[in-house]
Amino acid sequence: MPSDDTPFLRHLRQCNTAVVPGNRFAFSLGGQPAGWIDPAIADRLEQEGLGSRTEGFALANPADLETLGEKLAQEGFYRSHHELFDVRLDVGQPAIARIDRGALPLFGLVAIGVHMNGLVRKQNGLYLWTGRRARNKRLDPGKLDHLVAGGVPAGHSPSEALLKEAAEEASIAPEIAAQAQEVSRIVYALNRPEGLRRDILYCYDLFLPEDFTPEAADGEVESFSLIKLEEAFELVRETDEFKFNVNLVLIDLFLRHRLINPTSPEGQALQRGLAYGLSPASPGKALSLEPV
Structure with missing residues (x-):
């Protein structure tokens, strides 16, 4: 296994900092393990009669989660995005509840996003469209981003969300955006100031005309x-x-186009980490609901 400080593995490690449960508390929905409660809302949930720090927390009726999330936003525990996301128990599972996207990390719930590589083939090689995030964005303002990326709103499939984001973020016509091909899925579990992010990214490639x-x-x-x-390869390798x-999605792109050798020790470690997560304590457990 390559050392921890290889240029590309560092990005995976930076996105897989969560050790579950850490200082969090188990959370179940409808009797099924669903997430991990952040200490910031533990006392409030105890007051609500939803459990305890010693026994964990539970919501018997998953449909009540949306109302609970609204109440926490009104009380200032997080800043509402005014956008509902579906709540799933794990990869490939159906939605069982909804909650404002801003509350997902507080409950340690799985979130789904879409990222699209906007590519252009020219005579002298392959090009990538990048966007510079607005300076007023809540998350990573001013950073470089994909041409199209965003969360999957409640009631949308990833492909539907991609068409929506493509129109809103880059004015890409639906008939063009619909040509995007799903190429991979990436998972990670990350400690952030807003809580625990357990994300699944649906990744797409779209080849665009030169004009x-x-x-x-x-x-x-x-x-x-x-x-x-x-x-782009140099920027990911040498900078933040x-x-x-976005670094993770681009690393996947570099592997598929062999800018990183997929059969090298680093390439193999990257592929495993992108697909299964790279927990510091136990690789492959990034999205797991079982304590490591």
């Missing part, structure tokens, strides 16, 4: 740039210019 120019429609992107894939999880 395509993206236009920001929703104000979330400051500017767009078209750069050679090798330049890209938003934290």
Whole structure:
């Protein structure tokens, strides 16, 4: 196994900092393990009669989660995004509840997002469209980002969310965005100031014509740039210019295009870590609900 400080594995380690349960408390929905309660809301949930720090917390009716999330937002425990996300127990499971996306980390619930590599083939090689995040974004303002990326709202499939984000973020027509191909799924579990992020990223490639120019429609992107894939490779290897999880999607892209040798020890470790998570205590347990 490569050392911990290899240029690309460092990004996986930075996105897999959570050790479950750590200082969190088990949370179940409808009698099934669902997440991990952040200490910031533990006392409040005890007051609500939903459990204790010693026994864990539970909500018998998953449909009540949305109302609970609204109450916590009104009381200032988190800042509402005014956007509901579906709650799933794990990868590939159906939705059993809904809650504002801002509350997901407080409950340690799985969240799903979409990321799209906007690619252009030219005579001198492959190019990648990048976006510069607006300076007023809550998360990683001013960082480099994908051409299209975002969370999957409640009631949407990942492919539906991709079409929505493509139109809003880069003014890509639905008939063009629909040509995007799902290429991989990436998981990680990350400690953030807002809580525990247990994310699944659905990753897509879309090859765009040379004369395509993206236009920001929703104000979330400051500017767009078209750069050679090798330049993106250098930025990921040498810097932290890209938003934290964008690095993971680009590493997957580099592996598929063999800028990173997928059969090398580092390449194999990267592929395992992208697919299963890379917990500091127990690799492969990033999204697990079992204590490590």
